[in-house]
Amino acid sequence: MEPKALPGPASERMSKQRSRDTGPELLLRSALHRRGLRFFVHRRPLPDVRREADMVFPRLRVAIFVDGCFWHGCPEHGTKPRRNAEYWETKIARNRARDADTDARLRAAGWTPVRIWEHEPPDQAADEIEQLIRDRARRLAESPTSDRRAQRAE
Numbered sequence: 001m002e003p004k005a006l007p008g009p010a011s012e013r014m015s016k017q018r019s020r021d022t023g024p025e026l027l028l029r030s031a032l033h034r035r036g037l038r039f040f041v042h043r044r045p046l047p048d049v050r051r052e053a054d055m056v057f058p059r060l061r062v063a064i065f066v067d068g069c070f071w072h073g074c075p076e077h078g079t080k081p082r083r084n085a086e087y088w089e090t091k092i093a094r095n096r097a098r099d100a101d102t103d104a105r106l107r108a109a110g111w112t113p114v115r116i117w118e119h120e121p122p123d124q125a126a127d128e129i130e131q132l133i134r135d136r137a138r139r140l141a142e143s144p145t146s147d148r149r150a151q152r153a154e
């Protein structure tokens, strides 16, 4: 899937690292809401690292990223444009390196990064996320070091 035409000059939209509120992201958000999950959107999981996640569960330290197939080089749909092939290859490789770096920083800080491809069926992705969230919440509640505030359901 190649980037959709968005309003604004090409240079402006090309410079955006991550587009917000895309269709797949909104569908996933509502699928999660339907499952009773509450979260923050477009937040930095780590305040001192300038990387935003699409959905953030701060207490459980889970950060969800909905990755565009084109921009993040999906193995199924990561088609390479013929025009300016080298430019796009470099650009996408850089995005992927940045994704890996973001994940590493999050893990180092005790977070679980979750990456969802925009092509994944939202309900399937939501099921996986729900399972992870419920599991994290249960473990946190069972942890002897957790305080009362941390035991509230998120």
Ligand SMILES: [Zn+2]
Pocket: 069, 074, 075, 076, 077, 078, 117, 118, 119
């Ligand atoms: Zn894809």
